[in-house]
Amino acid sequence: xxxxxxxxxxxxxxxxxxxxxxxxxxxxxxxxxxxxxxxxxxxxxxxxxxxxxxxxxxxxxxxxxxxxxxxxxxxxxxxxxxxxxxxxxxxxxxxxxxxxxxxxxxxxxxxxxxxxxxxxxxxxxxxxxxxxxxxxxxxxxxxxxxxxxxxxxxxxxxxxxxxxxxxxxxxxxxxxxxxxxxxxxxxxxxxxxxxxxxxxxxxxxxxxxxxxxxxxxxxxxxxxxxxxxxxxxxxxxxxxxxxxxxxxxxxxxxxxxxxxxxxxxxxxxxxxxxxxxxxxxxxxxxxxxxxx
Amino acid sequence: xxxxxxxxxxxxxxxxxxxxxxxxxxxxxxxxxxxxxxxxxxxxxxxxxxxxxxxxxxxxxxxxxxxxxxxxxxxxxxxxxxxxxxxxxxxxxxxxxxxxxxxxxxxxxxxxxxxxxxxxxxxxxxxxxxxxxxxxxxxxxxxxxxxxxxxxxxxxxxxxxxxxxxxxxxxxxxxxxxxxxxxxxxxxxxxxxxxxxxxxxxxxxxxxxxxxxxxxxxxxxxxxxxxxxxxxxxxxxxxxxxxxxxxxxxxxxxxxxxxxxxxxxxxxxxx
Numbered sequence: 001x002x003x004x005x006x007x008x009x010x011x012x013x014x015x016x017x018x019x020x021x022x023x024x025x026x027x028x029x030x031x032x033x034x035x036x037x038x039x040x041x042x043x044x045x046x047x048x049x050x051x052x053x054x055x056x057x058x059x060x061x062x063x064x065x066x067x068x069x070x071x072x073x074x075x076x077x078x079x080x081x082x083x084x085x086x087x088x089x090x091x092x093x094x095x096x097x098x099x100x101x102x103x104x105x106x107x108x109x110x111x112x113x114x115x116x117x118x119x120x121x122x123x124x125x126x127x128x129x130x131x132x133x134x135x136x137x138x139x140x141x142x143x144x145x146x147x148x149x150x151x152x153x154x155x156x157x158x159x160x161x162x163x164x165x166x167x168x169x170x171x172x173x174x175x176x177x178x179x180x181x182x183x184x185x186x187x188x189x190x191x192x193x194x195x196x197x198x199x200x201x202x203x204x205x206x207x208x209x210x211x212x213x214x215x216x217x218x219x220x221x222x223x224x225x226x227x228x229x230x231x232x233x234x235x236x237x238x239x240x241x242x243x244x245x246x247x248x249x250x251x252x253x254x255x256x257x258x259x260x261x262x263x264x265x266x267x268x269x270x271x272x273x274x275x276x277x278x279x280x281x282x283x284x285x286x287x288x289x290x291x292x
Numbered sequence: 293x294x295x296x297x298x299x300x301x302x303x304x305x306x307x308x309x310x311x312x313x314x315x316x317x318x319x320x321x322x323x324x325x326x327x328x329x330x331x332x333x334x335x336x337x338x339x340x341x342x343x344x345x346x347x348x349x350x351x352x353x354x355x356x357x358x359x360x361x362x363x364x365x366x367x368x369x370x371x372x373x374x375x376x377x378x379x380x381x382x383x384x385x386x387x388x389x390x391x392x393x394x395x396x397x398x399x400x401x402x403x404x405x406x407x408x409x410x411x412x413x414x415x416x417x418x419x420x421x422x423x424x425x426x427x428x429x430x431x432x433x434x435x436x437x438x439x440x441x442x443x444x445x446x447x448x449x450x451x452x453x454x455x456x457x458x459x460x461x462x463x464x465x466x467x468x469x470x471x472x473x474x475x476x477x478x479x480x481x482x483x484x485x486x487x488x489x490x491x492x493x494x495x496x497x498x499x500x501x502x503x504x505x506x507x508x509x510x511x512x513x514x515x516x517x518x519x520x521x522x523x524x525x526x527x528x529x530x531x532x533x534x535x536x537x538x539x540x541x542x543x544x545x546x547x548x549x550x551x552x553x554x555x556x557x558x559x560x561x562x563x
Contacts, residue, residue, distance in 0.1 A: 002369045007466075007468055008466045008467060008468060010383060011385065011467055011468060012389045012391070013383035014381075015382060015384060015385035016381065016382040016385045016386065016391065018377075018378045018381070018382070018436060019378040019379055019381070019382035019398065019442065020382070020397070020398075020432065021396065022438065023376055023398055023401050023435075023438070024396065025410065026401075026413075026431060026432075026434070026435050027400075027401050027404070027409055027435060029413035030408070030409040030411075030413060030416075031408060031409070031412075033412040033415075033416075034411065034412050037412075044415070063344055078454075092310055095306055096308075096310070100303065100307075102307070103550070106307065106310070106311065107549065107553060108545070108546065108549055109310075109311050109315060110310075110314065111545050111549065111552055111553065111556075112314065112315070112318060112542060112545070113314060114554065114556060115492050115542060115544075115545045116318075116496075116498075116538050116542070117495070117496040117498075117512075117513055117516070117534075117537050117538055117541065118496060118498065118515070119496075119498045119513045119516055119517050120321075120516050120533075120537050120538055121317070121536035123516065123517075123519075123520055123530055123534060124317050124320065124321045124531070125317065125401075126520070126532060127320075127324065127332075127527060127531070128317065128320070132333075132335070133332070133333045133334070133335055133337070135320060135337055138335075138336055138337050141336075158455055167313070167314070167317070169539065171314060172557075175553055175556065175557050176556075176557045177396055179553070179554075179557040179558075195359055224403055227405075228405045228406075230406075230407070230498075230499055231499065231513075232475045234498075234499075234516055235498070235520075247332060249405060249407055252407050252408075252411075253407055253499070254413040256407070256410070256414070257411075257414070257503055261446060262411065262415070265411060266411070269405075269407065269408045269411060270408075272405050272407070272408060273404060273405065273408045276403055277400070277404075279403075280399075280400060280403045284396060
C-alpha cells in the first residue's frame, strides 16, 4: 500500500483536518473553558483559588441592573442602526441600480467606510461630535437648529453611536442589494411593462419579493455584527458617559480585562455566545428555506 | 431634450447626495491631518488653512509608529498565509464532498463574538508566557482570516466544473494531484478575494491586539487608540495616524475593488 493511496482514500478527512483542528483548539476549547469558568467565582487578581458556585454567578449577573441595562442598550443600538441601514441601503440601491458614468467610482466610494479601520473611524467621528469644536454642531448652527452634546450626553450617546454605525454599514447593504438586483431575471419586468404596471407596483410586486431573501439574510448578518459592535463604542466612549453606552460586548470586555472577574464575565460571554448562536441558526434556516 | 437634461441633473444631485456624506469624514480627516492644533480647534471650523506636515513628522519620529506598522504587517501576512494554507484544502473538501456541517462549523467561528474566545485565550496565553508575542497575535488573527478563506473559497470551488478534475483523474492523476495542478491554478480570483479581505480584517482588528499585545508587538490600531488616551488630544497627530493606518487598506481596495465587492456581498447574495 503506497502512501499516496492512503492519502487519496482519506482525502475527505485529511484535507479539512488541519483547519478543523485549528478551529477546535482556538474556538471550541476556549468556549468549553469559558463554560467551566462561568460556574465558578474566579477573580484573576484576588489570588483566591477558584471555587465552584454553579449557577450562582448566573443568578447574580443575569439579574444585575447593569447587565439588564446593557442588554436593553445592545438591542436598541442594534435595532436603530440596522433598521435605518436596511431602509436607507435599499433606497440607495434602487436609485443606483442603473447604468451611469462613474458607477464603478461610486462603488469604490461605498467601499471605503467598509474597509476603513473602525478605531480610526471612531476617533474621526469623535472630532465631528465634539460639542465645542465639532463639525456636527457647526452644521446644526448653520441650519439654525439647537446644538447637541452627541456622545458626551447620556441621552444622545446611543443614537450618536448608531449614526456612526449607519454611516459605516449602510453602504454594505446598498452593495449587497445592488449585487442581488443585478442577478434578477428580467422576464417578470418585461411582462409587467406589457401589463402597464407603474413603478410602485413593479417594486412591491416584483422587485421586493425577489430581493426579499437577500435582504433578510443581509439583515440578520448585519444584526449579528451590530450586536457585537465593539471597536467604535470602546474607542469613542469606552462605554460612557457613566454606563450610558455600555453594551454587552463592552461590559464583558471590562469585566474580563479591567476588573478581572473571570467567573462573572464568563456568564456574560456564554449569554452573548448563545444569543449569536441563535441568530446564526436563524440564518442557516433561512438559507435552507430559500435555497441560498 | 429638456426633460432628459433635468433628469440627468437630478440624478447627478442624487449621486452627490450619496457620495458627499460617505466621503466627508475621510476628507475632514485628511484635511485635519495637515492642520495645526490651533486651526483644528478653531470655531467656526476652518475650510481654508495653511497646510503643515508637522503632524506626520511627529507621528513617524516621536512615536514608534514604524515598528507598529511592521508589527501589523508581520501579523497580517503570516496569519493570512497560514489561513490560506489551512483553508484551501478544507474549502476544496467542503465543496467537492459536500461537507455542509463542516462549513457551518467554520462559519460559526466567523459569526461568534471575538470576545468569547479572547478571555480564555488571555488566561491560556498568560500561562504559556505567550503574552505580547507574535505567536499569540498570529493565532488570534488566524481565527479572523481562516473562516473568510474557507467561506469564500468553498463557494469559489463549487463554481469550477467537476469535469476538470475528473478528466485529469481519468488520465491517471490522483485527486490530490488534480487539486494542486488543475484546480488551484484556475482559482486565482477566489484566492485574491480571500487574501485581500482577510488581510484587511486582520489589519483593522483592534480587540485581539488590545488584549494580547503590549509594547513589543503592538499593532497599528492600538497605537492609534493610545493617541487619544492622553489628557489633551493632539488632534492633528491623531488624524495623521488615522490616515496612515487607513491608507494600505484603501490602496488594496482600489487595486482589488471588484474582488472586495464580491467578497463582502457574497454572504447574502447567492453565487
